Amino acid sequence: ARTESRHIIDYMTRVALHYPQVSFSFMHNNKILFDLPRTEKQLERIPSLLGEHFFTSLLPVDAEEGSVRLVGFLTKPQTATQINQKQYLTVNNRSITDKMISTAIKDAYGTLVEQTTHPAYILNVIVPQEFVDVNVHPRKETVRFANHSLLYDTVFAAVKKTLGQHKI
Numbered sequence: 001a002r003t004e005s006r007h008i009i010d011y012m013t014r015v016a017l018h019y020p021q022v023s024f025s026f027m028h029n030n031k032i033l034f035d036l037p038r039t040e041k042q043l044e045r046i047p048s049l050l051g052e053h054f055f056t057s058l059l060p061v062d063a064e065e066g067s068v069r070l071v072g073f074l075t076k077p078q079t080a081t082q083i084n085q086k087q088y089l090t091v092n093n094r095s096i097t098d099k100m101i102s103t104a105i106k107d108a109y110g111t112l113v114e115q116t117t118h119p120a121y122i123l124n125v126i127v128p129q130e131f132v133d134v135n136v137h138p139r140k141e142t143v144r145f146a147n148h149s150l151l152y153d154t155v156f157a158a159v160k161k162t163l164g165q166h167k168i
Contacts, residue, residue: 009033010085013049014095017088017122020045046073046122054079054086054120059166061123063158067131068151070158072123074105076168077112079120086120091132093124096143101125104152108159112168125151 005028016024016036023038036048047055057075064070079086089096102118109119133144145151 011095014088016049017042017045018090018093018095018124042072042122050086057120059162059168061158061162063154063161065154065157066150067128068154069126070123070155071126073121074123074159074162075120076166077109077119080109080113080117081120082117084118087118088122090124091143092126092129094134094140094143096141098143100145100148100152101155104155105159108156109163112163125155127151 008028009026012024012026012034016022016034020039020042024034024036026033026035034048036045039045043058046058054075057079058073059076060072061074062069062071075086084102087097087102089098089101091098101123105119105121105123106113113119127145131146133146134140136142136144
């Protein structure tokens with residue numbers, strides 16, 4: 001029951017982060033875990049869902065290279081954790097996990113984070129529909145990209161640029 005509850009909370013958090021225009025209420029064992037009114041800005045949801053420490057560590061990202069656009073937030077290196085649970089990634093607003101994108105982000109942080117830690121982020125990768133195949137996994141959590149190297153390079157450059165703009 002505890003594991004299932006954690007999975008549900010994680011899923012609800014992912015959805016609530018990426019769809020701020022929708023209100024969400026989540027109750028477990030007669031306890032309200034979150035009650036989020038709809039809002040226009042994703043930024044307004046983050047403190048409620050991920051905490052004030054996470055919120056104060058955010059660095060905005062908005063980068064575009066060719067047909068790939070990266071929008072969202074990175075966190076300062078001090079927010080890196082031993083586990084990768086604070087990595088919220090979507091492709092065209094579809095929640096996914098992707099090792100290549102995670103690797104590009106971690107590589108861009110370089111020596112700013114220890115090898116055993118993972119940078120936290122909330123990112124949406126926007127690509128043309130023909131650039132991504134969502135029919136790889138039954139739950140659609142894994143996707144296949146038509147051009148891995150372009151995506152890796154774009155994500156890496158966007159993260160590096162964002163960190164540089166904030167003198168990190």
